[in-house]
Amino acid sequence: MNNKYYPNLASPITINGVTFKNRIFGAPMSNPELDPDCHMRKEDMAFHENRARGGLASVAIGLGIVDAVGRTHTKEVTLYDVMSLPSLKEMAKAMHRHNCNAVMELAHGGKYANARSHDGSAGQSAIGPNDEINPDGLTVRSMTEEDIYRVADCFASAAKLVKEAGFDMVLIHGGHGWLLGQFMSPSMNKRTDRWGGSLENRMRFPLLVIEKIREAVGCRFPIEYRMSGAEFTPGGYTIEEGVEMAKVLDGKVDIIHVSAGVHEDPEVFVITHPSMFIEHGCNVFLAAEVKKHVKTPVATLGGLNDPDMMEEIIASGKADIIEIARQSICDPYFPEKAFSGKKDDITRCCRCFTCFYNYLTNRTYSCAFNPVVGNELENKFGFPATSPKKVVVVGGGPGGMEAAITAANRGHAVTLYEKNSRLGGQLLSEEHIPFKADMFRFVKVLEKRLEKAGVTVKLNTELTAEQAAELGADVIMTAVGAKPIVPPIPGIDNHKVVTLEALHQTPPAIGQKVVILGGGLVGSECAIYLDGLGKEVTIVEMKDDWAADSYFMxxxxxxxxxxxxxxxxxxxTTAKAVTEEGLLCTAPEGEILFEADTILLAAGMKADRKTAESFYNAAPRVFEIGDCIRAGRVADAVSNGYYRAIDI
Structure with missing residues (x-):
């Protein structure tokens, strides 16, 4: 491993006899889909292997469930089933092909389990520290002493199975409000016996699990323990008690993995899985505090996507190990690029939750910036063969740029035409928005890839269909994008009314009192940005809900x-007219005037079909890409551009 650029981050670390080639570990990520028996499919293996191929020191498979009663949904690897062994062996071998250590997370949902049982029936009651009703309305039965020892044995049996499969380490999930975390938490554990009450009693069950696992796997097999450094919930423990918990774990496990929060609390979800509105590395301070008090190596995480920040964390002693999840989806080759001096080619996760949404709703892997995610098996052996062609791409937004890069990498001669002076399309609106910095940075990464791929870029050139036809291209790819929807109301051409282009500068060309016409995702994010600048912001939305087009996370x-x-x-509320005073609207309570210095149009976009259709006969083959088909998300444009270029 080259440690010239990041000497601390790239340095190996040996954990209980197992050497990890660098300090970037793949945090646990579970599978959105499995086969009918909940064993890993070829597609799942290809996803995790692609992470391994990119240079991670280890890859952890998330949510290996140790007990049938502990299932939280129907697509978790069933470690209580010995028939999981063949697929686990194949997974471990795939990781080892890339000198990447294989890790399996051992989990039990406790009181949050069995809400969705395997056969679709109500299932038996969930078990947890107390008798209660869980948020899904399911009865939770307080665990007896017999239950506690049985579940501890389940953890041990699962660990033994994982070791037999050839995995190099197990990761015990004791954070985020899972079963062991439920026992650790003073807000969730209300027991009065020896398994609850004092910190010593609340830690008794996790320690029993660790002891049983150690007996099952032997002394020379690493055990990682994931805990929340603090819960950030009412009545939950703080970092001070988190440190005391870590001190109890010290010397009994081989890595103390410090995360944060309780997964089932919506307000804390965005800390456990940091949103774009929270600073990168938001949870590092928890690991840094724990590390002051323990000798066991400490792992940290929390929306990390910058190798410079990671290097500083290791160099300054805040943690020994960095763990990444979403960043390894966005750019699986992140470590290799960082360690080989190609930092500028790293695609940084913008924390948009595209991956989470598709995981939960479409049961697939996905990423706004990475079109290969979810299709690793099909893309495993590179591009299909083709003969070189002359390709013209019309439009320099993210979809057009991705199409041009992919086509050029396949050996085609590509020229991209953009009517504006800059590439990036609608992503240019993100340039000065702090929480969208990673999204705008994606434009700069694509620009560098265009140059590296040898694409000829012609800016300030609005190519017409007639001009395109004269170029004699074999293929024309139209990525002309979409246009803003302008409501046909009186006064819409007033000087107060501006489009998103007003945000293309800093400070934005926006007055103090702002009315945003359109409360979808774009309008809502603009409101947050302008509120951060101290503006007085009102969102006006005609539907009965705001940001209805956003991912729910x-x-x-x-x-x-x-x-x-x-x-x-x-x-x-429906806009009626723009006046010199502001925006006149019709609302359920009657006519309302919203005073405004500026009215920002965010009423949506519509596909520029007229321009796209004008190119239909300009070349033997004409492909359409992204928003000119239908206005959508950057994920759609990038994926569409990539796969259309493969179609050539």
Whole structure:
């Protein structure tokens, strides 16, 4: 491993006899889909192997469930089933092909389990520290002493199976409100016997599990323990008690993995899985505090996507190990690029929750910036063969740029035409928005890839269909994008009305009192940005809900931010006219005038079909890409551009 650029981050670390080639570990990521028996499919293995191929020191498979009663959904690897062994062996071998250590997370949902049982029935009651009803309305039975010892044995049996499969380490999930975390938490553990009450008693069950696992795997097999450094919930423990818990674990496990929060609390979800509205490395301080008090190596995480920041964390002694999850989806080759001096080619995760949304709703892997994610098996052996062609790409947004790069990398001669003076399309609106910095940085990465791929770029050139036809291209790819929807209301051409282009400068060309016409995702994010600048912001939305087009995890993150903001949201309200005073609207309570210095149009986009269709006969083959088909997300444009280029 080259340690010239990041000597601390690239340095190996040996954990209980197992050497990890660098300090970037792949944090646990579970599988959105499995086969009917909950064993890993070829597609799942290809996803995790691609992470291993990119240079991670280890890759952890998330949510290996140790007990049938501990299942939280129907697509978790069943470590209580010996028939999981063949697929686990194949997974471990795949990781080892890339000198990457294989890790399996051992988990039990406790009181959050069995809400969705394997056969679709109500299932038996969940078990946990106390008798209660869980958030899904399911009865939770307090664990007896017999239950506690049985589940501890389940953890041990699962660990033994994982070791037999050839994995190099197990990771015990004791954080985020899972079963062991439920026992550790003073807010969730209300027992009065020896398994609850004092810190010593609340730690008794986790220590029993560790002891049983150690007996099962032997002394020369690493055990990592994931804990929340603090819960950040009412009545939950703080970092001070988190440190005391870590001190109890010290010397009994081989890595103390410090995360944060309780997964089932919506307000804390955005800390456990940091949103774009929270600083990168938001949870590192927890690991840094724990590390002051223990001798066991400490791992940290928390929205980390910058190798410079990671290097500083290791160099300054805040932690010994960096763990990344979403960043390894966005750019699986992140470590290799960092360690080989190609930092500028790293695609940084923008924390948009595209991956989470697709995981939970479409049961697949996905990423806004990485079109290969979820299709690793199909892309495993590179591009299909083709003969070189002359390709013209019309439009320099993210979809057009990705199409040009992919086509050029396949050996085609590519020229990209962009009518504006800069590449980036709609992503240019993100340049000066702090929480969208990683999204705008994606434009700069694509620009460098265009240059490296040998694409000829012609800016300030609005190519017409007639001009394109004269170029004699074999293929024309139209990525002309979409246009803003302008409501046909009186006064819409007033000087007060601006489009998103007003945000293309800093400070933005926006007055103090701002009315945002359109409360979808774009309008809501603009409101957060302008509120951060001290503007008085009102969102006007004609639907009965705001940000209805956003992913629900991202909307939750916006809600958490807006709770402490001055942003006003007016739904079920229709714009009637723009006046010199502001925006006149019709609302359920009658006619309302929202005073404004500026009215920002965010009413949505519509595909530029007229321009796209004009190119239909300009070349033997004409492909359309992204928003000119239908206005959508950057993920759609990038994926569409990539796969259309493969179609050539």
């Amino acid at each position: 991202h909307k939750n993150a916006m809600k958490v931010y807006m709770k402490d903001s001055t942003i006003k949201i007016q739904v079920n």
